[in-house]
Amino acid sequence: MLLAVLSGLIFSIVLVFFGRAFKAKWSILIPILPTILVIYFAQMIPTISSGKGFLQHYDWVPSLGINFEFQLDGLSSLFALLITGIGSCIFFYGRAYLKGHPYFDRFFGYLLLFMSAMLGVVLSNNILLLFIFWELTSISSFFLIGFNNDSADSRKSAITALSITGIGGFFLLLALVLMGNIAGTYTITELIQHRDTILNHQFYPLIIGLLFIGAFTKSAQFPFHFWLPGAMKAPTPVSAYLHSATMVKAGIYLLARFTPILGNHTYWNTTLMVVGGITMLYAAIHSLFRIDMKAILAYSTISALGILTFLLGVGTKEAVVAACVFIVVHALYKATLFMVTGIVDHETHTRDITVLGGLRKVLFPVAIAAFLAALSSAGFPFLTFGFVGKDLIYEATLHYTNADWTWILTGATVATNIALVSAGFMAGIKPFVGPLPEKFEKVHLPYKAMWIPPLILAILGVFFGVLPAIAGDYFTTAASNTIWGMNTESYLKVWHGFNTVFTLSVVTLLGGTLIYAINKPSLAKLARIEKLNSISPQRIITGFANDIVRVGHWYTGIFHNGYLRSYHFKIILFAEALLAYRLWMSGPISLDMWDLTYPDLYEVAVIFILIGALYLVVSTASRLTAVVAMSVIGYCICLIFVIYSAPDLAMTQFTIDTLTTVLFVLVLYKLPPFINMTNRGIMVRDAIVATGFGIILSLVALKVWSEPISTEISDFYGENAYLLAKGKNVVNVILVDFRGIDTMFETVVLSIAALGVYSLIRLRLKSSEKE
Amino acid sequence: MELLLIILIGLLYGAGVYMILRRSMVKLLLGIMFLGTGANVLIFLLGGITKGKPPVIDEAAKMFQDVYADPIPQALILTAIVISFALTAFAIVLLKRVYALVDSDDLDDLNTPEEEDI
Numbered sequence: 001m002l003l004a005v006l007s008g009l010i011f012s013i014v015l016v017f018f019g020r021a022f023k024a025k026w027s028i029l030i031p032i033l034p035t036i037l038v039i040y041f042a043q044m045i046p047t048i049s050s051g052k053g054f055l056q057h058y059d060w061v062p063s064l065g066i067n068f069e070f071q072l073d074g075l076s077s078l079f080a081l082l083i084t085g086i087g088s089c090i091f092f093y094g095r096a097y098l099k100g101h102p103y104f105d106r107f108f109g110y111l112l113l114f115m116s117a118m119l120g121v122v123l124s125n126n127i128l129l130l131f132i133f134w135e136l137t138s139i140s141s142f143f144l145i146g147f148n149n150d151s152a153d154s155r156k157s158a159i160t161a162l163s164i165t166g167i168g169g170f171f172l173l174l175a176l177v178l179m180g181n182i183a184g185t186y187t188i189t190e191l192i193q194h195r196d197t198i199l200n201h202q203f204y205p206l207i208i209g210l211l212f213i214g215a216f217t218k219s220a221q222f223p224f225h226f227w228l229p230g231a232m233k234a235p236t237p238v239s240a241y242l243h244s245a246t247m248v249k250a251g252i253y254l255l256a257r258f259t260p261i262l263g264n265h266t267y268w269n270t271t272l273m274v275v276g277g278i279t280m281l282y283a284a285i286h287s288l289f290r291i292d293m294k295a296i297l298a299y300s301t302i303s304a305l306g307i308l309t310f311l312l313g314v315g316t317k318e319a320v321v322a323a324c325v326f327i328v329v330h331a332l333y334k335a336t337l338f339m340v341t342g343i344v345d346h347e348t349h350t351r352d353i354t355v356l357g358g359l360r361k362v363l364f365p366v367a368i369a370a371f372l373a374a375l376s377s378a379g380f381p382f383l384t385f386g387f388v389g390k391d392l393i394y395e396a397t398l399h400y401t402n403a404d405w406t407w408i409l410t411g412a413t414v415a416t417n418i419a420l421v422s423a424g425f426m427a428g429i430k431p432f433v434g435p436l437p438e439k440f441e442k443v444h445l446p447y448k449a450m451w452i453p454p455l456i457l458a459i460l461g462v463f464f465g466v467l468p469a470i471a472g473d474y475f476t477t478a479a480s481n482t483i484w485g486m487n488t489e490s491y492l493k494v495w496h497g498f499n500t501v502f503t504l505s506v507v508t509l510l511g512g513t514l515i516y517a518i519n520k521p522s523l524a525k526l527a528r529i530e531k532l533n534s535i536s537p538q539r540i541i542t543g544f545a546n547d548i549v550r551v552g553h554w555y556t557g558i559f560h561n562g563y564l565r566s567y568h569f570k571i572i573l574f575a576e577a578l579l580a581y582r583l584w585m586s587g588p589i590s591l592d593m594w595d596l597t598y599p600d601l602y603e604v605a606v607i608f609i610l611i612g613a614l615y616l617v618v619s620t621a622s623r624l625t626a627v628v629a630m631s632v633i634g635y636c637i638c639l640i641f642v643i644y645s646a647p648d649l650a651m652t653q654f655t656i657d658t659l660t661t662v663l664f665v666l667v668l669y670k671l672p673p674f675i676n677m678t679n680r681g682i683m684v685r686d687a688i689v690a691t692g693f694g695i696i697l698s699l700v701a702l703k704v705w706s707e708p709i710s711t712e713i714s715d716f717y718g719e720n721a722y723l724l725a726k727g728k729n730v731v732n733v734i735l736v737d738f739r740g741i742d743t744m745f746e747t748v749v750l751s752i753a754a755l756g757v758y759s760l761i762r763l764r765l766k767s768s769e770k771e
Numbered sequence: 772m773e774l775l776l777i778i779l780i781g782l783l784y785g786a787g788v789y790m791i792l793r794r795s796m797v798k799l800l801l802g803i804m805f806l807g808t809g810a811n812v813l814i815f816l817l818g819g820i821t822k823g824k825p826p827v828i829d830e831a832a833k834m835f836q837d838v839y840a841d842p843i844p845q846a847l848i849l850t851a852i853v854i855s856f857a858l859t860a861f862a863i864v865l866l867k868r869v870y871a872l873v874d875s876d877d878l879d880d881l882n883t884p885e886e887e888d889i
Contacts, residue, residue: 563878565792565793568791572788596773597772607776607779614805617801618790626797626798626801630801630804633808637808643822644822645825645840649845649848652849652853656856659860660804660859660863664863667864667867668797668863686792689788689792690785695781697780697784698777698781701777701781701817702777705816709819714842714843717843718826718834718842722834728827730827731845735846735849743850749854749857750853754857760861
């Protein structure tokens with residue numbers, strides 16, 4: 001199973017290196033892979049439907065609990081068959097659709113990557129592994145949506161889709177890690193045994209909340225649905241495969257997969273029902289106003305995903321069965337309709353249903369496929385799988401456990417389905433009936449590889465419609481058993497007799513047909529709907545994203561404006577606040593007056609000279625005065641060192657100060673005097689900040705000075721300077737002996753600085769460098 | 772004397788901060804020098820000041836007989852003075868170089884206009 005999952009990934013790497021060869025001669029090899037995979041999964045059906053499953057385990061990062069653990073049970077088998085089965089059709093179709101495209105190899109690289117990732121999602125038995133594949137699907141979807149990378153619209157849609165699903169993925173990871181930590185395992189089959197622990201944990205609402213965000217973003221549930229219509233910028237095979245049949249169902253898969261672990265709880269069921277209900281109604285109504293075939297299909301896909309979420313929320317046995325059947329129903333007819341749309345677009349270069357008509361005369365087999373798919377989506381009785389699906393959905397809502405809600409739920413689903421019937425007709429029938437416009441008369445059938453796959457899927461829809469028991473036995477029952485956790489009897493029958501459900505089906509069909517007949521979508525109507533967009537979630541969320549960018553600009557403008565002094569200003573202000581807070585918290589300063597040394601007069605004089613020089617440096621306009629005053633400060637400090645028993649310091653300070661002054665004067669004598677470059681207000685502001693900093697530092701010094709200090713280390717040096725190091729000047733002994741290596745590195749620093757100074761002085765300025 | 776030194780520390784730090792908030796590069800450098808001097812005096816003070824008792828052992832003795840000034844702050848400050856000289860020397864030469872290039876002492880003249888778009 002590992003090979004099955006990774007084969008697409010490997011193949012796409014091969015495409016990176018040998019893409020040229022696969023573009024022309026060997027391109028037939030590409031669709032072979034999904035075909036092999038579909039056979040591989042199909043031969044496992046008998047085992048799966050007898051209730052057994054496959055488990056596989058390979059170590060990957062065992063210390064983190066991330067391993068290649070795969071399981072094939074009813075649910076994953078259903079999805080794996082959809083992914084590879086519809087995948088095969090799409091691959092054959094796509095090969096013809098994109099024939100001669102310069103990025104042919106790139107396209108299939110992404111598509112294979114996606115198929116691999118999607119198989120990984122549905123086969124993983126380890127939730128962290130599942131997450132990795134989950135993110136891979138988002139990434140491949142990003143590349144496929146942005147496939148026409150010279151169109152700004154495509155790029156924007158790709159980024160929107162990636163950010164929405166990416167943010168969702170982030171929340172999903174949180175949910176998975178939380179769940180794994182509570183249960184102590186990351187393996188799904190083991191998590192089920194810890195159901196009670198998780199359900200009773202205080203974090204349960206948080207876990208499902210986060211999980212829902214992940215699932216809803218991926219499966220385009222309200223209010224995160226808007227990335228999906230944008231994703232239709234992708235080439236049509238991609239829309240058919242990723243954005244209707246498989247990837248967007250990953251969220252549904254996730255919910256179904258975790259139903260046995262987290263489901264059947266009031267929070268779980270209510271949230272799913274409400275969100276799913278809103279989504280299905282909202283999107284179904286929106287689909288009525290679109291004129292672009294792909295947009296109609298996009299909204300009806302969102303609506304179908306809403307129905308699935310809703311059914312999982314209802315959560316009864318009937319609802320679970322209905323959800324599993326509807327997944328297949330929807331995948332079959334929606335992939336067909338998308339492929340038909342692709343053909344129409346490919347041949348007529350438009351997807352506008354107000355322009356298209358009469359195409360049955362030129363695209364007859366395509367028209368049949370579209371017609372069958374539209375009927376299946378409408379749930380036409382006795383003939384289509386859609387009818388079976390719709391029956392089951394009504395069955396589920398009518399038998400909802402809380403009788404008060406029955407009619408609300410049923411009403412919502414009926415309304416949704418009526419709109420969907422009409423949407424299906426508009427996309428599947430409208431372009432093919434009526435008179436053929438003159439400009440489409442030259443339209444001809446495309447390659448067989450393009451119209452056979454949708455026809456197969458459409459006929460499969462009818463086949464399962466006539467013999468639903470086959471679909472039940474081989475695909476859906478095993479899946480619903482997995483979700484439900486116990487055996488669900490197969491409800492899949494064509495005829496249930498004249499009961500409420502049948503009446504509702506007929507009402508739906510008639511209602512939908514009526515709306516189709518009356519409703520004439522047009523640009524004008526679309527424009528009116530667009531006006532409502534100012535309050536749509538898309539506006540709000542993209543507006544929010546723009547606001548974040550604006551805050552970023554604002555923040556950068558304030559904190560990173562590129563002026564050194566402004567950086568200094570903020571750092572110092574922050575340091576002041578921090579120090580002031582710490583000083584405040586550390587309590588009052590107790591000063592022992594007896595500890596103070598009384599200064600002699602000449603010491604006071606030195607300090608006053610120093611302060612005078614300091615004032616001179618700050619206030620003078622002459623550079624030379626400043627440098628001289630600076631040297632006066634240095635000599636005064638030197639005197640303080642002399643008086644207070646630090647002869648070495650005094651000598652060093654004296655030397656260094658002299659050198660600095662000489663250097664300053666030598667190098668800077670020709671510079672102009674200081675120009676007063678700032679206004680008074682800023683100077684006052686800076687002076688206040690500087691005074692504050694000085695006062696705080698004084699207080700810190702006072703505080704530290706008043707605390708007792710330990711002299712242990714000093715005593716050690718004092719006692720051992722002569723005994724161990726044979727030196728009598730303790731400071732020198734410390735520097736050259738006890739801490740000799742430090743001093744050596746200090747010398748290295750000095751040498752580097754000297755080298756820098758020397759090379760800067762010697763470096764001649766080229767005339768071109770001078771501005 | 773301690774109190775005088777504490778006031779001196781505050782003044783040195785305050786002057787240093789004020790100077791590094793100026794636009795002139797020379798003033799910036801002077802400000803950094805002030806901050807360094809302030810730090811030196813601070814360390815010197817915190818070790819405890821002692822008048823007339825340098826940490827040098829008598830010719831005749833092998834160990835101290837009397838109280839003596841704390842040698843550790845002195846060793847630290849000595850290192851600090853030398854290192855800050857290296858910094859100052861390099862900065863002065865760099866300043867001259869910058870001045871030769873842009874003909875200005877103004878820090879703002881070093882800013883390249885940023886691109887508006889991101």
